[in-house]
Amino acid sequence: MNTFLEFEQPIEELYLQQQELIRKQEENGTDFSSEIKSLESKINEQRKEIYKNLSAWQKVQVSRHPERPHALSYMEALSGGEFTELHGDRYFSDDKAIVGGFGIIDGQSVMMIGHQKGANTKMRQYRNFGMARPEGYRKAMRLMRLAEKFNKPIVTLIDTPGAYPGVGAEERGQSQAIAKNLMDMAMLKVPIICVVIGEGASGGALGIGLGDKTYMLEHAWYSVISPENCSAILWRTWDFKEQAAESLKLTAKDMLKNKLIDGIIKEPIGGAHAFPLKAFEKVKKAVIQDIESFKKVSSEKMIDARIKKYGAMGVYQTM
Amino acid sequence: MCAAWFKRISRGIQTPTAKKKETPEGLWYNCPSCKEVITVEDHITNSWVCTHCDYHHRIGSKEYFQLLFDEGKFKELNAKLVSADPLKFVDKKKYTDRLTEASEKTGLKDAVKTAHGLINGRRIVIACMEFAFVGGSMGAVVGEKISRAIDYALKNKIPLLIISKSGGARMMEAAYSLMQMAKTSAKLALLDKAKIPYISLLTDPTTGGVSASFAMLGDVNIAEPNALIGFAGPRIIKETIGKDLPEGFQRSEFLKEHGFIDSIVHRNALKSEISQLLKFFSE
Structure with missing residues (x-):
């Protein structure tokens, strides 16, 4: 440490x-x-x-802790090293900010996909700070289709400050890539278990985050925008990030209370960065449990429940 | 030299506000793009498009419904849904105050209106976003009304048109707003499976969470000319890359060039183009 x-x-x-x-x-x-x-x-x-x-803003800081474990570490740990990374979207390139591949978790073959951040300056740049481009979302969908073809469950690990806002990303259809994933994930015939392991920012997170079960690690955050950008837009300065973090109700506890996620995975005291091995164990346990229980559910029922779950999200009134 | 006599010394408006002569409202349309002045009557006859430069003025559901539905007749769906404030969101202002203001200013209840009717004799469900209401932002009401419009289209096997005009997610509804992307896209997957046509019309502007969900998912995506369409806003991209953006970046023509829009349709041709597409799907 x-x-x-x-x-x-x-x-x-x-x-x-x-x-x-x-x-x-x-x-x-x-x-x-x-x-x-x-x-x-x-x-x-x-x-x-x-x-x-911890306050909401402190949790945001924990979620970005430089030593917090990232997706590939989870993939290696959950599979006990029996993991093969698969590359490329087959259209344009291999996005370094989204990684994925097959792994064996407790005897079961699973497709794992996640945003990847780097552990040091050089690697952070290489991973584009976990900000994916369209090819990342298309790679993710390619791997999900592969999982569906061979009837393997999907686990996604979410950890991104947002999809990359760049010229090339726009040229290659950032919006379309994310939108297509949402529509296709709704209909995938295999279970999808999503875990927000760090930052869950906006469409960039949701682009691999539509599933049957969504969990958040205890100190992860998930919202429509980062507190800094929220502050910049609504207050016209970054100075209100703490207040924005509170207002956005982005903590795991609030997200569960508002029925926008299905559960919280407790972190070891001191956070996942202090005791990564314990964090891996807890995530593994949650994932295995769900994979087992989904074995008893037909894909039609699962898809139906998945779409109904998202259909029920949102609070409004009738005049 | 005589030419110097005609040279303007100070630029801009010189008349003090007190001495400003008001042109009677409702007679002239001053185009914000080419600055030409045309009569409001000509402007309306030309589908709220400038007769000089083709600038497509931002219009709302009232105008689109009038343009598209036969004789301007339609039945509105779920007109009574209004926003709640589940997060008790407060920034510089209370969210509930913003809603009240928006509704008083625009006479609208939220940022989308949904209706069904006929377009050149064919049945159609139209969901039309309202940019005037909090920037056309998508909160739970927009998500729910669009979902219910999709349900209606599904149940009655009627093609769907969504007219997008939105800055994206409604920040004051935070993650609720984000999940509307998942909700509407999942519903569209059902429509897709049932093979009911969905036409997406992208208008100025269509960005953020709206472009990254239903707006990009049409069986056919069409756009009005020169509409801003993209995931990230141009200002954010410019700040991120630290360079000026290329000419025409994120405009309809740019998106068509890169393969994300099927065609760009002038507002005058919108009705005939949409009913032609519906004919292709059904005959």
């Missing part, structure tokens, strides 16, 4: 003290093990305290 968010400072201080003791112990051979242990429990308490009551 190297990077600490602003509100994690109390944890950082304890962590640095602990590191210092470990260093001294190694240098002088003095035994600090009991102090180190007590600091460890203090760190855990501090984590519990801080993560108990």
Whole structure:
């Protein structure tokens, strides 16, 4: 653990003290093990305290934590390494911001697709910061069709600040690519389980996010726009991002309350970035459970329920 | 030199507001594109299109229904649906205040009107977006009314036309608004499966969540000339890439050139073009 968010400072201080003791112990051979242990429990308490009551904006920060695990790490972990990435949309190119391939989860072959962000500056650029172009959405649909053909369930992992706003993306039909995915995903004959693992921003997230079950990790966010851009549009400045984050009701808890997602996957205390292995386990458990239960449902019934679920979303009044 | 006498020294409007002479309203149309002045009568006869430069003035359902339905007759569907404020959204203003204002200003209840009637003797369901109402933004009411219009088309086996004119999602309904993209697209999948024709008409502007859902999903996509159509707004793209955008970028002609629009139709030809398409699907 190297990077600490602003509100994690109390944890950082304890962590640095602990590191210092470990260093001294190694240098002088003095035994600090009991102090180190007590600091460890203090760190855990501090984590519990801080993560108990994160604000919406703090959750947005956690969702973007540089050490937060990204899609490929989940794919490798869920399949225990038995995963093969498949590339390209067969029309134009291979988008680096959306990845996918077959993996074996608990003996079951599954198509996994997700937005991919990079772990360092170079890789972040290579992955275009998780902002997909039309070819990314078309690659995703190509892989989903492949899964449908061989009757394999689909798991999508959502983590994007939005679809890429660029000239080429517009030329190649960003809107059409996303729209087509929405219409086609509604009718896919295999189960689709979606998990928002980090950022779920707008159509760029939804483009691989229409499914039978949608989960959010506890500190992920999902909305129509990022808090910064919302602030920029409605307040004409980025300064109201905290307020925008609250107003958008973008946390997993709010999204579940508003019946826009089907469940929350708890993160280890301190967030997925602190204990990625535990996060993988929890996601795996949720996914396996659903895959099992969908085995008993016919595809007609599943599609019907899927379309009805989205049909019921929205609050309005009759005059 | 005499020429200098005619040279304008100060540019722009010089008359103080107090001395401004009002032209009687409702007689003249001042084209925002070519600045030519034509009579309102000529403008209406030309389907609210400038007779000089073909600028397609932004119109609403009232005008489109009058243009498209036979004798301007139609039956409105679900006229009583209005927006709620499930998130109690407040930015600089309360969302509920924005809604009240929009409705008072425009006389509309939300950003879409849906109706059924005849177009050159053929049955049709039309959903027409209203840009005047909060930028034609899509919230739960727009999603629900379009979904119900699709249901109506499905149940009665009537072709559907959606006229898009929207900046995209309605931010004040946040994720509810986002999910309307999924909702309407999923419903269109049912229409698609039932082989009932769906024509999408994209007008100025069609961007964001509307273009990335039902607007792009027509069996045939047609557009009015020079309409702004795209996923991201031009300003955002310009800021992202830090360069000026190419001429004609994200206009109807650009989209047709790149293969996303079947044809560009002048508003005067809209009715005949749509009924011709319906004929192709049915005869």
